[in-house]
Amino acid sequence: MPSLRLTAIRGPYAPEFKARMVELVRAERSPEQLAKEFEPSANAIRNWAQQANRDKGHRSDGLTTPEREELRQLRSELLSAIGACNGWSTRVVRQPDTRIWNTAR
The missing domain is CATH 1.10.287 (Helix Hairpins)
Structure with a gap:
């Protein structure tokens, strides 16, 4: 029988926290490293970095x-x-x- 994994559902992360994660990604830390050290998933951190790049005009593959x-x-x-x-x-x-x-x- 497969084991059930319960995960807590949390509210959104503070904008300051997201900005700090983006800064760390820009400072050559990988989203995977940050996910191990902090709570959000690597995919969430990667998405925040991509959105920040769109907002700064460095990406054009989505909406700001x-x-x-x-x-x-x-x-x-x-x-x-x-x-x-x-x-x-x-x-x-x-x-x-x-x-x-x-x-x-």
Whole structure:
């Protein structure tokens, strides 16, 4: 029988902590080394470093943080407008695959 591994779910890391991890990656520490020493996974640290590079203009393979925030805001406004046009209540649930489901009519 496979063993169950329980992991704690924690909230988001502080921006200062993420910035420090990015600094360490830029100082030639590998994400794998940092993951062994600190709590976040190597993949999370790698993602933070990539996003920081996008924000500084060193990468162009994705959205910068301000662009991501603007997109999030526009999506939220669009969902509100669609809901208002269709007479939906304010209780609208958005599924991960971006379909919109009205839970109360």
